[in-house]
Amino acid sequence: MAIKSLLIVNRGEIAIRIARTCKKMGIETWGIKTSNEPRAHYLSHMDKIYDMSDEFSDVLVFLDVERLITIVEETGVDAVHPGYGFLSENAYFAQRCVIAGVKFIGPTPDAIHKMGNKTVARQIATKNNIPLASGTTHSIRDAEEAKEIADKIGYPVIIKAASGGGGRGMRIIHKAEELAQMFRLATNEAEKAFNDPSVFIEKYIQNPKHIEFQILADKFGNTIHLGERECSIQRKHQKLLEEAPSPALTEELRKTMGEIAIKISQAVKYESAGTVEFLLDQSNNFYFMEMNTRIQVEHPVTEFITGLDLIEQQIRIAQGEELKLKQEDVKLNGWAIECRINAEDVQAGFSPYLGTIEKMVQPTGDNIRVDSGIVEGDTISPNFDSMVAKLIVWGADRNEAIRETKKALAKFWIKGLKTTIPFFKIVLENESFRCGTFNTGFIENELESMHDTSEEEEALAAWFAALKYAEEREKEETNQVDFEQGKNINPWVLNKRLKSF
Amino acid sequence: MLLELKEKRTMKLGWSSKKELKKLIAVNPGRKKFEFPLPFTDELKVNGKTSEITLKTDDKFGTYLLYKGKKFPVELLYKNQNRYEVLLNGVSYFFTIETPTSYKRMKFLSSKSDGNKNENLEAPMPGKIVELLTEEGREVRAGEPLLILEAMKMQNEIQAPISGKVKKIHVKTGQNVLKDDLMVEIHAGK
Numbered sequence: 001m002a003i004k005s006l007l008i009v010n011r012g013e014i015a016i017r018i019a020r021t022c023k024k025m026g027i028e029t030w031g032i033k034t035s036n037e038p039r040a041h042y043l044s045h046m047d048k049i050y051d052m053s054d055e056f057s058d059v060l061v062f063l064d065v066e067r068l069i070t071i072v073e074e075t076g077v078d079a080v081h082p083g084y085g086f087l088s089e090n091a092y093f094a095q096r097c098v099i100a101g102v103k104f105i106g107p108t109p110d111a112i113h114k115m116g117n118k119t120v121a122r123q124i125a126t127k128n129n130i131p132l133a134s135g136t137t138h139s140i141r142d143a144e145e146a147k148e149i150a151d152k153i154g155y156p157v158i159i160k161a162a163s164g165g166g167g168r169g170m171r172i173i174h175k176a177e178e179l180a181q182m183f184r185l186a187t188n189e190a191e192k193a194f195n196d197p198s199v200f201i202e203k204y205i206q207n208p209k210h211i212e213f214q215i216l217a218d219k220f221g222n223t224i225h226l227g228e229r230e231c232s233i234q235r236k237h238q239k240l241l242e243e244a245p246s247p248a249l250t251e252e253l254r255k256t257m258g259e260i261a262i263k264i265s266q267a268v269k270y271e272s273a274g275t276v277e278f279l280l281d282q283s284n285n286f287y288f289m290e291m292n293t294r295i296q297v298e299h300p301v302t303e304f305i306t307g308l309d310l311i312e313q314q315i316r317i318a319q320g321e322e323l324k325l326k327q328e329d330v331k332l333n334g335w336a337i338e339c340r341i342n343a344e345d346v347q348a349g350f351s352p353y354l355g356t357i358e359k360m361v362q363p364t365g366d367n368i369r370v371d372s373g374i375v376e377g378d379t380i381s382p383n384f385d386s387m388v389a390k391l392i393v394w395g396a397d398r399n400e401a402i403r404e405t406k407k408a409l410a411k412f413w414i415k416g417l418k419t420t421i422p423f424f425k426i427v428l429e430n431e432s433f434r435c436g437t438f439n440t441g442f443i444e445n446e447l448e449s450m451h452d453t454s455e456e457e458e459a460l461a462a463w464f465a466a467l468k469y470a471e472e473r474e475k476e477e478t479n480q481v482d483f484e485q486g487k488n489i490n491p492w493v494l495n496k497r498l499k500s501f
Numbered sequence: 502m503l504l505e506l507k508e509k510r511t512m513k514l515g516w517s518s519k520k521e522l523k524k525l526i527a528v529n530p531g532r533k534k535f536e537f538p539l540p541f542t543d544e545l546k547v548n549g550k551t552s553e554i555t556l557k558t559d560d561k562f563g564t565y566l567l568y569k570g571k572k573f574p575v576e577l578l579y580k581n582q583n584r585y586e587v588l589l590n591g592v593s594y595f596f597t598i599e600t601p602t603s604y605k606r607m608k609f610l611s612s613k614s615d616g617n618k619n620e621n622l623e624a625p626m627p628g629k630i631v632e633l634l635t636e637e638g639r640e641v642r643a644g645e646p647l648l649i650l651e652a653m654k655m656q657n658e659i660q661a662p663i664s665g666k667v668k669k670i671h672v673k674t675g676q677n678v679l680k681d682d683l684m685v686e687i688h689a690g691k
Contacts, residue, residue, distance in 0.1 A: 347593055463566075
């Protein structure tokens with residue numbers, strides 16, 4: 001059954017990204033206008049808008065299953081696309097969509113549930129002989145049990161939220177003394193973020209590479225992979241820069257890992273687009289970490305090197321179409337790099353930087369893609385994540401991709417906010433990055449400075465600061481008090497003023 | 502803009518003084534000096550070489566500096582008295598702007614107060630205090646976690662910037678804080 005109308009239950013750049021493909025396919029799009037950001041840019045890309053900007057609720061609508069189902073019914077759409085984040089990996093929401101008679105663009109609720117619960121996923125992996133880091137396949141009751149297991153598998157260990165993802169609810173423990181506190185923090189954070197405090201423990205693989213495989217699978221059991229993405233440039237388990245392919249994989253290793261990725265997808269009868277994440281250690285051993293049952297933020301790098309539109313593939317699969325592509329048809333062409341341009345203060349440990357975008361000039365070109373949900377005048381608020389834009393650049397090979405990304409970053413101007421742009425400039429210059437040996441410890445171990453600076457730029461900044469100071473003084477002298485006349489004021493007052501100055 | 506500045510009269514040293522101000526000194530946190538003779542000129546000397554510098558504003562780029570044929574986006578992020586934070590090409594630079602007299606005083610004062618510093622720990626971002634991990638009067642080492650601040654759905658461990666004694670805690674568990682709110686005071690040393 002062909003999908004004619006689709007509700008996007010997301011915001012920002014991904015809502016725009018989905019709408020773009022829908023437009024191409026002739027599908028009518030519905031967006032949701034919320035009270036948090038009634039003038040958001042993504043709304044201008046929708047064919048129709050469900051306006052609920054006069055409703056105020058503690059729970060954001062994109063997280064509110066009941067409310068969303070009423071919107072689905074009122075709008076009468078054929079399908080729902082959840083994007084990433086929010087309810088994209090919520091089996092209950094997917095189930096409710098099915099019951100409401102609309103297509104949920106993604107895998108079945110059953111597959112979401114199995115992969116979404118990391119302990120269940122670990123059990124499935126074990127059953128299918130998929131390599132795993134040693135640890136538990138059940139959730140841990142308390143800090144004492146945690147300690148028992150950690151002592152057995154050996155430190156360092158990592159505690160992860162069973163319902164986790166996106167780097168939240170994770171704690172690394174190097175010594176037994178830290179365990180109790182870290183256990184508490186992890187369960188706290190897990191409960192807050194995922195409404196589920198359960199956690200499990202696994203051996204912490206030190207400084208691995210983060211390699212993930214893009215999967216496409218249809219209803220008929222055809223499952224292929226579209227190669228890997230390297231996402232080792234991370235901060236607090238949050239990806240910052242991704243590339244495809246990975247400089248670490250040989251054709252042989254790609255084949256082996258790809259086959260394993262397909263195997264675990266088939267074990268849960270996966271359909272739609274999905275991502276199987278692995279850790280790759282320094283001796284090229286790899287371990288299944290988790291499967292993300294949604295479109296990923298970094299999907300554009302795969303699109304660039306395969307020439308495919310992954311959102312289109314998702315929609316076609318949801319319509320019941322059979323995958324036209326066979327594994328042997330998948331050709332990886334060239335190299336693509338994505339930089340996540342976030343509103344973050346790199347000089348202050350990547351803390352979120354809230355503010356208003358005064359100016360934004362984006363680079364353009366045939367091999368440059370900028371996905372952004374933000375325009376000049378928009379404000380980065382604490383309500384949502386801090387992403388301003390994704391810059392994706394293609395090159396014929398890795399060196400060209402790096403070179404072109406550098407050029408594109410130099411042309412990317414954002415004013416009014418601090419962003420991760422200076423950070424990427426220094427990453428792209430780094431020797432370990434350039435030769436491809438970097439791993440997830442890159443930021444801590446390889447970078448001496450988190451941003452690029454030059455003496456010249458500092459001198460320019462100093463000149464500007466001095467100029468501003470001089471202007472200020474000029475203004476004070478001309479506009480305010482005439483100090484020669486100041487002698488006429490009460491000497492007591494004058495004395496006091498001088499002292500307080 | 503610059504020409505306009507040149508034509509203005511030379512600046513006075515300040516309140517009630519008639520002495521002319523000859524230069525301004527920008528000092529970075531590493532005590533590096535950048536000197537600018539007054540009146541302001543459109544020439545900047547870096548590493549011994551002098552080039553022309555201009556401040557421009559247009560609709561497309563906003564405000565930027567033009568130097569050696571290159572554009573540098575620039576803006577003033579923060580200003581408090583003589584302390585300036587300038588964002589140039591996406592990177593923050595911190596300076597205090599001194600006159601020759603105030604520079605001398607600054608050097609004199611800082612030479613006296615070195616060694617026994619107090620540190621005021623301010624909230625790096627708006628958020629909520631989830632947990633306090635220390636108490637008043639406790640000795641802490643630099644890098645030791647003091648509290649957990651939840652912001653943007655992440656729990657962030659806030660660590661002691663210096664070793665010393667926790668003098669006062671200004672926040673409670675569950676409290677919301679704004680950016681730059683004072684959270685903990687630490688008294689340096691033993």
